Amino acid sequence: MLVFLRLALRRLAMLPVMVLGVTLLVFVVLQFSPADPAYNALGDGASEQARQAFAAANGLDDPLPVRYVRFLGDLLHGDLGLTVPPSGPVADRIATAFPLTLQLTLLGLAIAIVLALALGVTGALYRDRWPDQLTRVLSISGVAIPSFWLGIVLIQELALNRSLLPTGGYVNPADSLGGWLETMILPAVSLAIPVAAGLARLVRTAMVAELDRDYVRTATGNGLPRAVVIRGVLRNALVTPLTVLGLRVGYLLSGAVVIETIFDLPGMGKLILEGVTGGDVALVQGTVLTIAVVFLAVNVLVDLLVLLVNPRVRTV
Known part of the structure; x- marks a missing residue:
């Protein structure tokens, strides 16, 4: 039992590291999306000056590491951003789907x-x-x-x-x-x-x-x-x-x-399709990240089940 607990804690300790890696991958990949959050929020008819003002106000022109750290901070508070107009919290849409x-x-x-x-x-x-x-x-x-x-x-x-x-x-x-x-x-x-x-x-x-x-x-x-x-x-x-x-x-x-x-x-599929077709980076980012984190959690759970049902794999 002590060996099982030690191995289980080791698997659980790796979960936050894997989640952090997933957030970094999803965030960086979607930053290269051709969709511009400023134009999505303001509309295609917005002027370049309005776009620059919106980007400055929301930190869209900050360096990538700064935006990632800010994204992590928001994520820890359950904030996945806002959808394109009509604006609404991405977290609320995910909680429904x-x-x-x-x-x-x-x-x-x-x-x-x-x-x-x-x-x-x-x-x-x-x-x-x-x-x-x-x-x-x-x-x-x-x-x-x-x-x-x-x-x-x-x-x-x-x-x-x-x-x-x-x-x-x-x-x-x-x-x-x-x-x-x-x-x-x-x-x-x-x-x-x-x-x-x-x-x-x-x-x-x-x-x-x-x-x-x-x-x-x-x-x-x-x-x-x-x-x-x-x-x-x-x-x-x-x-x-x-x-x-x-x-x-x-x-x-x-x-x-x-x-x-x-x-x-x-469900989540409809959200991803809506985000991709509408150029909603925040919506796609939130849905993909949620699915990825759930996938990681399930795999850790399966590892624990394998340890539980088969003592032969409990090697330190």
């Missing part, structure tokens, strides 16, 4: 985990037989399918042709849980299929490797129930897929940007 993206990501992740375990375990238990061959075909096909294309196909087949589900929109789960599930299931499945297919192959490979170990043969030979053996094998085999799962969360978050646009969901 992020819960939807989080819901979509978690639902997609849950679907992906269930499918990956079902396909991967089935393939491992029926190795080189027809169920294994079928799961391989499904996994390869799922990896090859782009999530945005799958979303369009699902809309065409299940929403337009058969009218089973809505084509898009969003219903707050507090208003109607059933309505929320109806509007979220298609985008969540679109995100989950490629992730599930990739994880299923990892689960199958890890399960096969564990099933070939001596302790499994010994346990089976001593008459231990098959269900108990499989449960122990699955726990040991999930270390590698669990490690990769943190990276797949990043895929889900980035994929949600496109999927939310296809299904007309007012």
Whole structure:
């Protein structure tokens, strides 16, 4: 337990350093954006004198290190800047949009985990037989399918042709849980299929490797129930897929940007699209930074879970 706590604290101590690196990267990259915050705020018809006055008043012409330090100071106070007119706090827009993206990501992740375990375990238990061959075909096909294309196909087949589900929109789960599930299931499945297919192959490979170990043969030979053996094998085999799962969360978050646009969901994807098309540097900066920080936090959490479920990786 002491080793686990020491390693966990080490992982947590690295999180602020990684977040600082992400803020620097996002800030510097977006400073080279062709969009001028002064003209965005004043309008394209603003004179050069008005632009210079606005830039001087808001420190836009200060050296890059000075602007970055000021940005960090504002960030520590929860200030991500203002959107272009009509002006409003970027933090407020993110606070409204992020819960939807989080819901979509978690639902997609849950679907992906269930499918990956079902396909991967089935393939491992029926190795080189027809169920294994079928799961391989499904996994390869799922990896090859782009999530945005799958979303369009699902809309065409299940929403337009058969009218089973809505084509898009969003219903707050507090208003109607059933309505929320109806509007979220298609985008969540679109995100989950490629992730599930990739994880299923990892689960199958890890399960096969564990099933070939001596302790499994010994346990089976001593008459231990098959269900108990499989449960122990699955726990040991999930270390590698669990490690990769943190990276797949990043895929889900980035994929949600496109999927939310296809299904007309007012999440972070819509904010990024709005910021890019409107030249709103502050809005793009705030949304990208939020997604990046969440991605880092999830990966640290996954590292802690790996340490928890597998004592063999607890090396100092």
